[in-house]
Amino acid sequence: MEIKERGKGLIKEFKDFAMKGNVIDLAIGVIIGGAFNKIVSSLVSNIIMPIIGAIIGGVDFKDLSYTLREIPGKDPAVLExxxxxxxxxxxxxxxxxLFIFIKFLSKLNRKRENEKLAQQETKAKEPTKEELLLTEIRDTLKEISNKNT
Structure with missing residues (x-):
């Protein structure tokens, strides 16, 4: 029974860990990063490198290599x-x-923080309900005092 209870506790602990927001966010980031890597690799190999190759004389960068030494009966040592x-x-x-994306996110966060600070300053300048009530009482007392004199 004790092993079974430990197993249940371990499974519950793992489930709690796996369902935390940070772990899920990280998993989503890794998946998106993998897809982004494929897009960038395709951009580089299919668009950028052929353009660079055409500019420098029709060189295909994938084919650039240097054979160090050929050994009969074995594959040669090649630097690709x-x-x-x-x-x-x-x-x-x-x-x-990534730099541009992070810079963009930082700018958005900074803008949101500035807006929150501006709202807080505006709220701080506005009198509270208690202050308004006390001001009204003070003004009423002044009126009464002025009438009596």
Whole structure:
């Protein structure tokens, strides 16, 4: 019985952990990031790199490589630096895109915070119900005092 209870407790604990907002947000971020990576890789390999290749003389970066040494009967040792260049361009585009996205989100958050501060300042300037009531009582007492004198 004790093992069964521990198992139930472990399953409940895992369920609570997995259903927390941060874990779900992270999972969604990873999935979107994977899809975004495919889009950027396609952009780089199918659009950007062919344009760059055409500009520098029709070079296809995927084919750029250097054979270090050929050994009879074995696969040669090849440095595929063209693929490396393409991966670096992928990385730079993804990094730039994330930078712009985060900068945009920061700007939106800053704007929201400024709006909240402005609302708080406006509310702070407006008298509360108690202050209005006390002001009315004070003014009434002044009127009564002025009539008696």
């Amino acid at each position: 630096y063209g693929q490396f260049i393409q991966n670096v361009v992928d990385f730079l585009i993804i990094t730039l895109s």
